[in-house]
Amino acid sequence: MAGTGHARVLKAEVVVVGLGAGGAMALHDLAAAGVDVLGVEVGGYIDAQEMTLREEEMMPKLFAEAGARATDDFAINVMQGRGVGGSTLHNTNLCKRLPIEILEQWQDEYGVEGLLGDELQRDFADVERLLNVHPVPDDQVNPNNAALARGVEALGYRGARLSHNRKDCQQSGFCELGCPNDGKQNASKVLVPPALSNGARIVTDLRVDTLITRRGEVVGVRGHAPDASGRRDGAPVEIQAGRVVLAASATASAAIVKRSALPDPYNLAGTNLHLHPGAMVIGIFDGPADAPIEGWLGVPQSTECTEFLEFGPRASKRVWLVPGFAHPGAAAGFMPGFGPSHGQMMRLFPRVACIITMLHDHASGRVSPGRGEKVHISYGLDAAEHEQLALGMREAGRILLAAGASRVIIPLSPPRTIATQRELDQIRAQDLGPLCPPMAAVHPMSTLWMGKDPRRSVVDSRGEHHQVKGLFVADGSLFPTSIGGPPQIPIYTFGRLVARHVLDSLRR
Amino acid sequence: MELQSSLTRRLLGRREDALRVAQELGLKVTASLAARALGERLPAERGELASWQVDVLAAIIERLCRYDAPDMPAPDQCGALEAALGFISHMPEESRAALSDLLTVFEIGPYVLGPGRERFSALDATSRDAYLASWEGSSLPPRRAAFRALKSACMMGYWTRPQTWSAIGYSIDDNPGVPLHLRSPRSRLS
Ligand SMILES: Cc1cc2nc3c(=O)[nH]c(=O)nc-3n(C[C@H](O)[C@H](O)[C@H](O)COP(=O)(O)OP(=O)(O)OC[C@H]3O[C@@H](n4cnc5c(N)ncnc54)[C@H](O)[C@@H]3O)c2cc1C
Ligand code: SF4
Numbered sequence A: 001m002a003g004t005g006h007a008r009v010l011k012a013e014v015v016v017v018g019l020g021a022g023g024a025m026a027l028h029d030l031a032a033a034g035v036d037v038l039g040v041e042v043g044g045y046i047d048a049q050e051m052t053l054r055e056e057e058m059m060p061k062l063f064a065e066a067g068a069r070a071t072d073d074f075a076i077n078v079m080q081g082r083g084v085g086g087s088t089l090h091n092t093n094l095c096k097r098l099p100i101e102i103l104e105q106w107q108d109e110y111g112v113e114g115l116l117g118d119e120l121q122r123d124f125a126d127v128e129r130l131l132n133v134h135p136v137p138d139d140q141v142n143p144n145n146a147a148l149a150r151g152v153e154a155l156g157y158r159g160a161r162l163s164h165n166r167k168d169c170q171q172s173g174f175c176e177l178g179c180p181n182d183g184k185q186n187a188s189k190v191l192v193p194p195a196l197s198n199g200a201r202i203v204t205d206l207r208v209d210t211l212i213t214r215r216g217e218v219v220g221v222r223g224h225a226p227d228a229s230g231r232r233d234g235a236p237v238e239i240q241a242g243r244v245v246l247a248a249s250a251t252a253s254a255a256i257v258k259r260s261a262l263p264d265p266y267n268l269a270g271t272n273l274h275l276h277p278g279a280m281v282i283g284i285f286d287g288p289a290d291a292p293i294e295g296w297l298g299v300p301q302s303t304e305c306t307e308f309l310e311f312g313p314r315a316s317k318r319v320w321l322v323p324g325f326a327h328p329g330a331a332a333g334f335m336p337g338f339g340p341s342h343g344q345m346m347r348l349f350p351r352v353a354c355i356i357t358m359l360h361d362h363a364s365g366r367v368s369p370g371r372g373e374k375v376h377i378s379y380g381l382d383a384a385e386h387e388q389l390a391l392g393m394r395e396a397g398r399i400l401l402a403a404g405a406s407r408v409i410i411p412l413s414p415p416r417t418i419a420t421q422r423e424l425d426q427i428r429a430q431d432l433g434p435l436c437p438p439m440a441a442v443h444p445m446s447t448l449w450m451g452k453d454p455r456r457s458v459v460d461s462r463g464e465h466h467q468v469k470g471l472f473v474a475d476g477s478l479f480p481t482s483i484g485g486p487p488q489i490p491i492y493t494f495g496r497l498v499a500r501h502v503l504d505s506l507r508r
Numbered sequence B: 001m002e003l004q005s006s007l008t009r010r011l012l013g014r015r016e017d018a019l020r021v022a023q024e025l026g027l028k029v030t031a032s033l034a035a036r037a038l039g040e041r042l043p044a045e046r047g048e049l050a051s052w053q054v055d056v057l058a059a060i061i062e063r064l065c066r067y068d069a070p071d072m073p074a075p076d077q078c079g080a081l082e083a084a085l086g087f088i089s090h091m092p093e094e095s096r097a098a099l100s101d102l103l104t105v106f107e108i109g110p111y112v113l114g115p116g117r118e119r120f121s122a123l124d125a126t127s128r129d130a131y132l133a134s135w136e137g138s139s140l141p142p143r144r145a146a147f148r149a150l151k152s153a154c155m156m157g158y159w160t161r162p163q164t165w166s167a168i169g170y171s172i173d174d175n176p177g178v179p180l181h182l183r184s185p186r187s188r189l190s
Helices: A021-032 A055-062 A100-110 A118-130 A143-155 A187-197 A249-259 A328-334 A339-347 A383-402 A488-507 B002-038 B051-064 B080-089 B093-113 B125-136 B141-159 B185-189
Strands: A002-004 A007-017 A037-040 A076-078 A133-135 A159-161 A163-165 A201-203 A207-214 A217-226 A233-246 A278-284 A303-305 A319-323 A352-359 A366-369 A375-378 A407-410 A416-418 A439-441 A471-473
Touching (some): A007 A217, A021 A187, A021 A233, A037 A233, A055 B141, A118 A488, A143 A303, A233 A249, B051 B093
Parallel strands (some): A076 A439, A233 A471
Antiparallel strands (some): A278 A352, A319 A352, A407 A416
């Protein structure tokens, strides 16, 4: 590193900020095209040997804010990845393309170009090949997922087997704490090594704080590496580059943009945050004939129910139902109560199946920067969203009862234990509110979104900022709306599209 | 129309920021007044916990994770507090500082919110449980939120101790997908 003043200075043609799904794909493709590209990641490089399977060790290692990131009112825990690979290090590997209705909406309402031809579908297919996407085989559907499939079939609801990006998976069930068997075909495994072989450079443990601009153009980024204690900021670092690809995720990228006070005449940056917030419904299978479910074992998610999921601006049903499970430390935080009554609930741990009610949210929130890596997230659900959530919780409960659960727990305050379909019908939107039920979100998106009109979007269809030349966005921030499904394949693919435009801009 | 929405957005954004800052400041000021009233010192360094705050956390874990069952060890017998503190130490400074303020407010709470004229850690077990339940079931979302934050940290401390797992049938050693080097030596032999 060269030094000017006390800031260390690095130089590159393009700097990519954040190496998750979008950033790693951009790094990979730019390096393959021979560009002098430097990737910066606030977390470290963590390989399969370092995945210890222990929640108390892996949560701080792999998750932003040690896994305790939340909305300002603590109502929604917002889980995001940290480290080379970003959230793909610990995601559950579900893979879906963007629904055509969403693409049409982005074109019609936001003027995003190039979405409806064959090219995007070809890009999806290429990305899927690269990441080894294929349907989860029958013998890898664990009892937690089988319960959802059984209930869905009994009720005649629409459901499906999901696809995933795994290879040589040993079905340990630890996806969310990092794979000890290197079975995930994620950004860190598939994209980063070839990028390095093609000459890309990567700096880990370096946090980008601001963008440097001059006369309406981006000229680099500034940030901090930690000091020797690892707990405080050490030397400032400056990276000079003619192009910046911002891919620090929909929360952190927006925080960087806002901290940099870029021109934003319509006050858009950081708003429009969608989260896909989700609540858990728990079914208890404790009859004498019920085999234990042990939902922590096996491929975590392989089935879905889409009966109540529609897309587009006028969608009247907006809940995606998927199985979910957690290891004991996180699960205990979600189980209602404390002391002996909580202990009784925990004893049911091997005998419960869980379904997440995930909202394809029309409500939106806002991100603003905190100190260091802290981001502030303000987000609330309105009456319409509570209607959707109540619908989802009722239907998740119905599916679990139809699958054979003796009763279901709806984690309201106080929690309700329900044994009949009729009792389920009594769950109403009016019963819901902040922390009732507690929620978690793993899909932040939409804070620096694409569009044609600078009054209604932050970046253009190529991902370039409307006001600052040379600044591109290549992460989940790009999506103009919530997408109602797993975002990784769309984000990887948009990372590729944006890299293509960065390349064009370098050649112009 | 667009101009109007931009103005609304700016005003809304300012209001949200102002509310958040007021809330943070409110918690900070309340914590500092509470510490003075308790005759305690707040930690010298922002984001650290003073030893009396660690005692408050220990007292909370002791009630939240006291299961009175022979196969569920008492929190102080399995290192739950140390694990919770380890977990907290990785949070960003701002979050740790908020937690430290929260523990202070929680400790003085019984004077204001009932049940008696004692600090939380001086209450007997029954009163501690009643006080905790009043936070969990409060009609005020910020109190429920505070309870959730404390409970998550405590549960993460307790239920990540391997001694607690057999009671709930959980095991890393018996998981056939776990590589051998991550199983305990005893299970590797069997
Ligand atoms: C538990 C969990 C399960 C999930 N399961 C699925 C699933 O099954 N299928 C699916 O499609 N999606 C899933 N997701 C979501 C998916 O992984 C994310 O939507 C996707 O990875 C987001 O991509 P991204 O590029 O926007 O950001 P990320 O992948 O989150 O990457 C952002 C990167 O930027 C880094 N960064 C942040 N701030 C800075 C900074 N200031 N300076 C430098 N670097 C910075 C971060 O450390 C991170 O590495 C899951 C997510 C979680 C948390
Ligand atoms: S289930 Fe498969 S992909 Fe997930 S952690 Fe285990 S081995 Fe890895």
